[in-house]
Amino acid sequence: MSLSGRVALVTGASQGIGRTCALRLAKAGATVALAARNQEKLNEVAAEIAAAGGTAGVFPLDVADEEQIKTAVKAVIAQFGKIDILVNNAGVTRDQLVMRMKRADWDVVLNTNLTSAYLCIQQVIGSMLKQRWGRIINITSVFGQMGQAGQANYASSKAGLIGLTMAMAREVASRNITCNAVAPGFIETSMTSTLSDEFKENAVKMIPLGRVGTPEDVAHAVAFLASDEASYVTGHVLNVNGGMLMG
Helix, strand or coil, X not given: CCCCCCEEEEECCCCHHHHHHHHHHHHCCCEXXXXXXXXXXXXXXXXXXXXXXXXXXXXXXXXXXXXXXXXXXXXXXXXXXXXXXXXXCCCCCCCXXXXXXXXXXXXXXXXXXXXXXXHHHHHHHHHHHXXXXXXXXXXXXXXXXXXXXXXXXXXXXXXXXXXXXXXXXXXXXXXXXXXXXXXXXXXXXXXXXCCCHHHHHHHHHCCCCCCCECHHHXXXXXXXXXXXXXXXXXXXXXXXXXXXXXX
């Protein structure tokens, strides 16, 4: 699956799944625009890509800020000429039972996880329409499909991403632009490393494959959806969850 000549913008690229997706796309030959709040970490990812013979640019960005999104997308296009692939990966959690959840915690999760994806798509779609080729990939979650106690805000934002994915797929399909989602299950990242061993053990019991996933498992799915091999796949949610949720 060669992505040579393609330019990919990955949000939340400084760590976890986003970082691994950026490395995987670069390995396939894409030029990668790395976007996140932590410039120091972004520089490390860019250096790793360069050391492997790839090309990457660093674009500090808080996806909760609409003006920063507009500025960053313009900067990417100015530097690389276009954006072929958008990976909406940036996300946060603010877990709490609904009866105790503060409005601010609802708003920050919805704005960061869902509204930012809409804004990023809105800014990059012109470049994709112009060249009549594009790949939009939204990173959702198994909890956007099955819910999770204490994560009403997170589950709602990730379910919303699925609806956004399908709506966009219908809007731009005639221009040879696909829009898909990847729904990870329990993935071993810094976000999950703080969970207790008991919680992890119980989680694994729910997974038929008997193990937690890796960021690489998700990145391989993203690379496939970004490729020409996935040209007839759109409006789809690709589950990467070890069988945790089927159907």
